[in-house]
Amino acid sequence: MPTCQLGGQNASQPFIPAKTHINGGWWLGCNHCGTRYESYGRNRDEYTDTDISLDLVINGRVVYCSADCMIGHEAEVASRNAKFEEFKVRAGEARADVTFTEFTGG
């Protein structure tokens, strides 16, 4: 997870609502795919020299380039959490095995 690249001179603040970044003309990066876009929800197409309109989703302090990206990100997080739960179960089983071995070995 990259750190916030938008802190700049306001880094001393706990966080700045994404909307402020946009209104202030900051560059933003999608929290999911990393696509960068410019202020006011537009991105510049370097090839055609036109603005690309983006369907930005602002969710607290993070921004997604579209609702699809937000859903995709949340799905990834859910998957990661599920794997962690699985790991905890396995770690618990392994520990139980060790305890059992020690007990019978004594």
Ligand SMILES: [Zn+2]
């Ligand atoms: Zn995105």
